[in-house]
Amino acid sequence: MTILIEDRRVRASASPARYFYFHMATACAAVAFLGFAPTYFLPLAAGKFSAPPSVHVHGIVFFAWSLYFVFQAWLAASGQIGRHRSVGLIGVSLATAMTIFGFLTGVTMMKRSAEVGQADGGIAFSIVPWSGILFFAVVFAIGVAMVRRPEVHKRLMLLAGISILDAAVARWFLTFLAPPGPPGPPPVAVTIPPALVAYLLLVVAIVHDWRTRGRPHAVYVVGGIVLVAVKLLNLPISATHAWHAFAGGILAMAQ
Template structure:
């Protein structure tokens, strides 16, 4: 597929030599948006509507920027699919600002969340679990940078954007597993329970990897081969996802987690 590039300010005019624009990236972007929004309805959006949510301004900022990203992703994909390259480029600059904001807000929220867990009496569990959001944010921004570095190679660029987005949806996907385990009682949130072990985060994460696998399968079915960007995404993300479990148990990680608390 050569005609849809999600977020870029300077992407070249997409080729239309193979017929009308494909909508694969529109559908992948829409799937990411659905996961991001639906995953947080019971524990955030519904509680906001009912005026039962209690959280800091940082939590609300986190919700805004992490919802804005998949919304922008969908709009950018649709713009390219409809030939709106000029507007796509202009909004791509906003995407760079938004991604950087997400990186900073995501790290700050993760550290504050760990401190909240420590205050609840879950000291080591809270420190261990910090590796999960840190890995998610790191994967997102790493592949976002890769997408920007490939801004003039749209086939790489747009796939790296999807890989980056799949990486950062871990909290939203984990909510579905949380609801399956604990239900959706009014006012219930994950911090009402002890922190989950890091190994429990693997199933939601591997579920999100299916977005990348799906993109690779679509490429293969349509063109007879898998684009290397998907393989790079899985080849980097999966080992990192597996290594977070032993890493979270090391003295070095615990010391790093304690060091981070000095900045809040």
């Protein structure tokens, strides 16, 4: 009964601005689907894509989370807060699976790079998926902890959703802008421009805050700075002996 009363109150106070996060979640899902369409979804539908099972599970879990994110944002926007919270454990399960398979996919990429004689390149590049999934996992976990503070919670979830879109945008860069070259991982440096393009969605969220509350929320300011810093630091860290020893050790155990 309490949940029903709460839901009715939220519906009564709903405004068009409340649907902003639903629209942003939809935009994130669209970027994810369109980004991977030329290199995964379309080749898979045509029977021309071959990869280890972990890669397929990784793709399914990540896209499932994108759809779940849209659904949860819609529930919150339409005032169904009780239902939004009741299905929250699904998001926790998906995020956990994303973290596990995000790590495993990084290992798979290193192994495939080693098979074509580019082990060092694969080890260097592994920092890209691993740092990305670590950022997502940490922000998501904090967002779950802040579920009783909706203004913080919804911004953390949006930040987490935006943080994993760099790979989708990068597929378009690699498909249409990258020159032909030998098989193997791309240089870490080429992952930075696509990430900055994906992070433009965060700029949209900041502008929305400015228009609706007069200033950007601290989640976007602090989280955005950390997100960009992590991406930029990928390049120098990936070239260090410490990273090659760490990632190389994991590769050695996986072979």
